[in-house]
Amino acid sequence: MSDDFDLVVIGAGPGGYVAAIRGAQLGLKVACIDKRDTLGGTCLNVGCMPSKALLHASHLFEEANHEFEKFGIKATGVKLDLAAMLAHKDNTVTGLTGGIAFLFKKHKIEWLKGTGRFTAKNKIEVALNDGGTRTLTAKNTIIATGSDVANLPGIEIDEKQIVSSTGALSLPKVPKHLVVIGGGVIGLELGSVWRRLGAEVTVVEFMDEVLPGMDGEVRKQFGRILKKQGMTLNLSSKVTEVKKSKSGVKVTFEPVKGGDAQTIDCDVVLVAVGRRPYTHGLGLETVGVAMDDRSRVKTGHDFSTNVPGIWAIGDVIAGPMLAHKAEDEGVACAENIAGLHGVVNHDIIPGVVYTSPEVASVGKTEEELKAAGVAYNVGKFPFLANSRAKANGQTEGFVKILADKTTDRVLGVHIIGADAGNMIAQAATAMEFGASAEDIALTCHAHPTETEAMKEAALAVHGRPIHI
Numbered sequence: 001m002s003d004d005f006d007l008v009v010i011g012a013g014p015g016g017y018v019a020a021i022r023g024a025q026l027g028l029k030v031a032c033i034d035k036r037d038t039l040g041g042t043c044l045n046v047g048c049m050p051s052k053a054l055l056h057a058s059h060l061f062e063e064a065n066h067e068f069e070k071f072g073i074k075a076t077g078v079k080l081d082l083a084a085m086l087a088h089k090d091n092t093v094t095g096l097t098g099g100i101a102f103l104f105k106k107h108k109i110e111w112l113k114g115t116g117r118f119t120a121k122n123k124i125e126v127a128l129n130d131g132g133t134r135t136l137t138a139k140n141t142i143i144a145t146g147s148d149v150a151n152l153p154g155i156e157i158d159e160k161q162i163v164s165s166t167g168a169l170s171l172p173k174v175p176k177h178l179v180v181i182g183g184g185v186i187g188l189e190l191g192s193v194w195r196r197l198g199a200e201v202t203v204v205e206f207m208d209e210v211l212p213g214m215d216g217e218v219r220k221q222f223g224r225i226l227k228k229q230g231m232t233l234n235l236s237s238k239v240t241e242v243k244k245s246k247s248g249v250k251v252t253f254e255p256v257k258g259g260d261a262q263t264i265d266c267d268v269v270l271v272a273v274g275r276r277p278y279t280h281g282l283g284l285e286t287v288g289v290a291m292d293d294r295s296r297v298k299t300g301h302d303f304s305t306n307v308p309g310i311w312a313i314g315d316v317i318a319g320p321m322l323a324h325k326a327e328d329e330g331v332a333c334a335e336n337i338a339g340l341h342g343v344v345n346h347d348i349i350p351g352v353v354y355t356s357p358e359v360a361s362v363g364k365t366e367e368e369l370k371a372a373g374v375a376y377n378v379g380k381f382p383f384l385a386n387s388r389a390k391a392n393g394q395t396e397g398f399v400k401i402l403a404d405k406t407t408d409r410v411l412g413v414h415i416i417g418a419d420a421g422n423m424i425a426q427a428a429t430a431m432e433f434g435a436s437a438e439d440i441a442l443t444c445h446a447h448p449t450e451t452e453a454m455k456e457a458a459l460a461v462h463g464r465p466i467h468i
């Protein structure tokens with residue numbers, strides 16, 4: 001068994017395994033190191049995919065209990081079998097991770113189960129899960145180790161009463177009261193799952209609205225929707241203490257700007273305050289890889305580091321921590337290593353919140369355009385005026401398009417709606433090709449579909465929507 005490789009990838013998440021496959025497709029001899037016993041990283045094992053399985057299942061449960069009757073469907077005796085729902089989630093993960101293992105075999109990628117660290121710029125020592133070590137020699141190495149759960153000082157996550165996103169995917173019973181610390185994507189998605197299954201859900205968020213970083217109008221409307229669904233939102237609030245006992249957990253928080261503290265009694269606390277790059281223990285200081293002040297690896301536009309032959313992608317470098325960003329970077333990085341010209345347009349990375357309704361965004365927000373002094377026009381169209389949305393009883397939300405005031409080029413698209421996660425792909429494609437709002441407005445959209453709201457919003461940029 002040879003220990004010499006053209007490419008060694010450290011990490012088998014969406015960025016790492018995709019980079020390994022693309023490298024192998026290009027004729028490189030590839031090895032991939034990961035500490036898990038299954039491939040796919042956080043996303044497939046304890047992140048994107050299991051959460052989406054639970055989001056879909058819990059949505060069906062809520063529809064059966066609360067939405068069917070308005071469509072003339074009478075369903076009685078609908079009960080939750082949480083064990084079966086969690087089993088479906090686990091089976092989804094098993095199928096997907098097994099599929100990557102098949103692809104590794106197909107492309108003759110050597111998979112090492114263990115933890116890798118640099119001992120020299122072209123030497124990686126692997127502490128194998130089964131015991132012992134193995135040292136690989138690599139012409140090129142991609143750091144694709146992803147990210148880990150961030151925590152707040154003084155809060156100990158035990159994955160039972162105080163859980164991270166990992167523990168929140170496998171709670172053995174529905175909590176009577178779940179407190180979510182953090183009103184970002186992860187907290188709201190998992191909070192939505194357990195609210196639909198019967199939990200009272202309270203969110204404590206430091207910022208003045210949920211979904212920090214998204215378009216301000218989207219954040220406000222989505223907050224109103226969550227409250228309407230039954231979530232309690234404590235905004236502009238900071239947690240000062242989380243104290244657990246045998247009977248439950250007490251969460252104390254107070255206004256960010258000062259004021260009286262409040263204490264909530266609950267069964268489970270979900271800590272969802274973000275993620276941090278997983279760069280410790282890799283021996284990066286040994287080989288002199290440059291880092292920024294947030295422990296991320298510094299890279300050039302081609303994903304190279306300051307050390308020749310060492311590259312980095314995904315959550316360990318700057319930019320949003322999104323699986324699809326990492327995948328595109330993995331492909332581009334492998335192509336650059338193979339002598340091709342791999343590029344990722346980081347200005348057009350869509351983001352989706354898989355709640356109900358979904359929230360999706362690509363490009364600039366109004367706040368970003370104002371801060372940059374860019375003159376723009378706004379086109380907005382509500383799903384309440386969309387025929388398909390009305391027929392489906394899914395009229396919450398809108399499509400909002402921001403276009404350059406002079407050139408009409410689309411600068412950002414923001415959607416709240418039932419199918420926002422799929423609809424945002426049209427916006428990303430249009431923006432990638434430099435489309436104007438007029439281009440979208442003049443494109444024929446099938447009727448009746450939710451995507452017609454995109455056309456109408458583009459027409460609204462120029463003040464001529466048809467259906468409002």
